[in-house]
Amino acid sequence: MAFLKENINTVNMINIKKIIAALFIIFLCIINNIDIISANETNANYKIRKGTFVKVIVPIEFSTLTSDIEDEIWFINSQDMYIYETKVIPENTKFYGEIEDLREPVQGRDGAIKIKINKMITPDKRVYKIKGHIYSDNDNYLGGKQTSTVYYRKVPHYSQRLKPFLQAAPLNVLEMGRHTVIKPGAELFLIIEEDIEVK
Numbered sequence: 001m002a003f004l005k006e007n008i009n010t011v012n013m014i015n016i017k018k019i020i021a022a023l024f025i026i027f028l029c030i031i032n033n034i035d036i037i038s039a040n041e042t043n044a045n046y047k048i049r050k051g052t053f054v055k056v057i058v059p060i061e062f063s064t065l066t067s068d069i070e071d072e073i074w075f076i077n078s079q080d081m082y083i084y085e086t087k088v089i090p091e092n093t094k095f096y097g098e099i100e101d102l103r104e105p106v107q108g109r110d111g112a113i114k115i116k117i118n119k120m121i122t123p124d125k126r127v128y129k130i131k132g133h134i135y136s137d138n139d140n141y142l143g144g145k146q147t148s149t150v151y152y153r154k155v156p157h158y159s160q161r162l163k164p165f166l167q168a169a170p171l172n173v174l175e176m177g178r179h180t181v182i183k184p185g186a187e188l189f190l191i192i193e194e195d196i197e198v199k
Contacts, residue, residue, distance in 0.1 A: 077095065090124075109146055110179070
C-alpha cells in the first residue's frame, strides 16, 4: 500500500512538473510574440494620405515686399499628428519649401504669395521628400484680396411717396493694393498633395 502511494505521488510530481514546464513555454511564446509585435509596430510604415492638412506656424516674417520667387522658407508644425495611436509627425517637425509665385500689389488687388513645400525634417533628423502647398482658398495664394472702392458718384433716386434722394453708387475705381505680410506666429495650413510614407 505504501509502495502504491509512493508511485502515485511520483506520478503526480511528474505531471505537475510537466504542467509547469508547459506553462513556462507558453509564457515565453507570449513574451516573444509581444516583442515581435512591438518591433513590427515600431518599424511599420504609415501613409499620410494626399489631402491631409497639417497646422503649421510661421517662424520668420515674410512678405510680397521683402521676398522673391525661389526664396527658401520654412514652417514648424504646432502639434503631434497621429495615425491611430502612432505618432507620425512629431511636434516641432520642420517643413521646408520655396516661394513658387509672387504677385506685386496693383490697383484693385493686394499682393499675393504662393508657397510650395518639398521637404519635412522631424526632430530626430528623419528627412522625407514631400509635395504640398501652404493652403488658401484663393488657389493657395496668401493675400490677393480685392481692395475697396475709391470713388463714388451720386445717383438721384425718385419715389412717388418720398422726396428725391441721392445714393452713392461705386465707380469701378479701386484703391491701390497693399503688400501682403505674414507675421511670425501666424498659423497656416499645409495641404499634402501626394501620399507620404513615414516610419
